[in-house]
Amino acid sequence: MRFNLLGPLEAFSDDDPVGLGGFNQRAIAGFLLLRANEVVPTSKLVHALWGYDTPATSRKMVQNAVSGLRKIIERHAETAGAVTLTTTAPGYRMTVADGNLDLWNFRRLVELGRADLAAGREESGLGKLYSALQLWRGPVLADLAETGVAWPELSAVAGMRMSVFEDYAQEALNRGRHHEILGELEQMATAEPAGERMCGLLMVALYRCGRQHDALAAYRRTRAALLDDFGLDPGHELRGLEVAVLHHDASLALDAEPERRRTIPGPVGVRRCERITAGRGATARRSQTLMHRRHS
Structure with missing residues (x-):
């Protein structure tokens, strides 16, 4: 069997889709696959679901769901x-053979792509x-x-995707592919309105x-998102990029010398928001507990 997590949860036997059952079974399968080949304590599974x-019978429900998943795998x-x-x-x-998990x-x-770039x-x-x-x-x-x-693991994997896309977009811009990458940058920036590096990449592509x-409008949107969500102003790199766009600075040109090119804000500018985001996510998870109970 092989499994896909990067989107809706999917399981396949050869090329045929395999149903994984109801919510509890799918949720446990997803959580175990995020930690594939690791032992996941029952207490973590209970917390992930509820x-x-x-509920008083939570451990029994986990046992039942695992039993149902095991029968599907054995089938x-x-x-x-x-x-x-x-x-x-x-x-x-959950032990999964190498290559059978899209994550x-x-x-x-x-890893191979970044090694090639380096x-x-x-x-x-x-x-x-x-x-x-x-x-x-x-x-x-x-x-x-x-x-x-709203598991923390989901945010971690989503953050990995965002970081990889930013690396990809940066290299595409370095190679003069701003027209090709613009549409994807606009979509990703909409999904991550407070991302400073994403905003910087989009600003350069648009310029x-x-x-x-x-x-400049992209800068204003990100500045507003940072202020509304975190009470922060953009970092000095992004503020400097706004000034450069205003003045048509030569450092923004594709043919600028590498040492003179405008620095696009890196992950440090995003990380200063992550602690606040993590705290907000924990609060959201607590508020969703009653919602999860309907699946018991």
Whole structure:
């Protein structure tokens, strides 16, 4: 069997889709696959399904869901490969063969692509990052997230996707592909309105496409999002980029010398928001507990 997490949860036996059952079974499968080949304590599974307000029979419901998943895997034993679901104290482990999980394939392509970029093989690196991003079919475990699931692991994987896209977009801009990347940048910036690096990349692409006013509007949107969501002003790199766009600074040109090119805000500018985001996510998860209980 093989599994896809980068979008709605999917399972396949050969090329045939495999149903994983109701919400509890799908949620447990998704959580175990996020930690594939690791032992996940039963207490973590209980918390993942019901948060801080667990029903008295929560452990029994986890046992029942695991039993149902195990039967599905055994039913497809001939094509399951090395996929197993075992009871291993203090919880359970989903073992998946290499290459049978799209999240692993994504990470492998990203590692190879970044290695190529670091070694100066820009075209090969760009192609591998693009292939990695093409594995995504929507938000990670989108069907579970739609029901109110808000695990920290989902945010971590989504953040990984955003970082990879930013690296890909940066390299595409370095190679003069601002027209090609603009549409994707606009979509990703809409999904991450407070992302300073994403905003900077979008501003440069817009500017090089002759859309100075739109580049400045993108800055204003991100500044408003940072103030509304976190009470922060943009970092000095992004503020400097706004000034450069206003004055048609030569550092924004594609043919500018590498050492004179305008610095696009990097991950540091985003990380200063992550602590606040994490705290807000925890509050949201607590408020969703009652919503999760309907699946019990």
